[in-house]
Amino acid sequence: MTTATTSLESARTPAKAAARRRGRRDVLKHLGLGAFVLLMLYPLVWMIASSLKPDHLILTEPGIIPSEITFDNFVEGWNALNRPFTVFFLNSLVVTVGSIIGNLFSCSLTAFALARLEFRMRKLYLAITLVSVMLPMHVLVIPQYIFFSQFDLVNTYFPLLVPKFLATDAFFIYLMVQFIRTIPRDLDRAAWIDGAGPFRTFWYVVLPLMRPALVTTTIFTFIWTWNDFFVPLIYLTSPKMFTVPVALNSMVDSESQSGVGMLFAMSLVSLLPVLIFFAVAQKQLIRGIATTGLK
């Protein structure tokens, strides 16, 4: 009896000690990681703090906490260019929403055909889609520009939106094909027996079940399009058509007049939609990258 208890106790103490040791190691880990998080996010925190400081304090006051808080940078920055940022935000919104609709429409149609329908050369099509993911856009952009300029479509949103409606973001096709493959085929067969053709099967059976893939596509299309700079820079020539990144860039060019504080304030505002999306959709985002390697 006594021997039993002692052996039990001695078995418990090392376990406890190990747990305590692990607890202490975790505290150290958390301290280290916390410091690293702070270092990583410090630039962003500095941007927020600086946007709230009057211009003369930004580069002279080293600390994060402003000795004087002002919202002037936001008010003045909003109107620093010839047009208020409202215009650029609306432009970005039009382009972003258009791109999302385009990608959802074209990529889901394509993915359904590639994942579910039987036809010759299906494998070849799938291979083409995968290879086109790796194709650098810089090889295509010059002829595309010439093409659009011949139809007098430079300085419109067509060059930005048309490719999205033509299933050219192959990443999302790949993502959706992978997802559709996880949906049981029995559901298609049941629909077929009930007399549904491919279109009705797609619309009423597969599309509703694809929701997670559609959500991921929406999130990434939003973030990529919102941040996109190269394509709008090339096609949008008049300031009234500028999206937010192009407008911000033109503000840099006139930095001497607009001042650092305004630049910070407008940069921060331009990131807000992405930050909000991130806050709301973190889980899907992380899952999306983990499963497909999207950025």
Add this chain to the structure above:
Amino acid sequence: MAKRSLLNQGRAAHVFLIPWWLGLALVTAVPLLASLYLAFTDYNILSTPEFNGLENFERMFQDEYFWAAVRVTAVYVLVSIPLQLGFALLLALILDRGLRGLAFYRSAFYLPSLLGTSVAVAILWRQIFGDDGLVDRGLSLFGLELGSWLQNPSLSLSTLIVLNVWTFGSPMVIFLAGLRQVPEELYEAAKVDGAGVVRQFTRVTIPLITPIIFFNLILQTIGAFQTFTQAHVISGGTGGPANSTLFYTLYIYQQGFLNFDMGYASALAWVLMGAIALITAVHFVLSKYWVFYGDD
């Protein structure tokens, strides 16, 4: 019956694939061939393209800006990718083993990846590394007076390398997902055989995640070759000072859309694509020697 439905499916498939077909033809294939043709012409968008043989490619060899762009891009890829992936793997390993608060750290480290290619963050970087910026002021505490990194040709590229390393979060998330797949039994077995933490890492963890390392390497390398926004904003579109941030894509942009020398720009773009294809192919060939795809 079955045959009829199959025919039906084939016909339906072609309807479903109409957008894809149009995109493949108009947005991808035709432009691809057109740019291949333009690469052998002199073309300024106003007049008709004039065939000039290999002139564009010969010009590249003489073009000091071309070589500057090649050097800048190569240094950027060779330095920033190993650092970025190293950080990503290190942090993934630290976070992997049942640490509380994983979701928080993962999100915090991932956030820079989302913002890293935006104009806003490039503007922020200009201020951080500029005159009297965070870095300048921080270093002056230690008696180092480097001034603006952006005006200094030997430092300006490193600001962009730091920016790319800063976005290690997205490969980290992919590493974390990969580490989850390593079966716990293998660690147990290694422990029983007397392997310490280091041995477990080099003999179990690393071999099993080599496919993920390979995947990240390919993805990040292809992305890094195409860096544009950051370089454009940091240098005000010039690639300066002294061409030290003249990224390859920035040079294509300057030639194609500022000088409207579209023949030459197309030739430059094809060289870029050739380089990316070649490097990807080399990675795939080399992968046979170090990537472990299980026993099958």
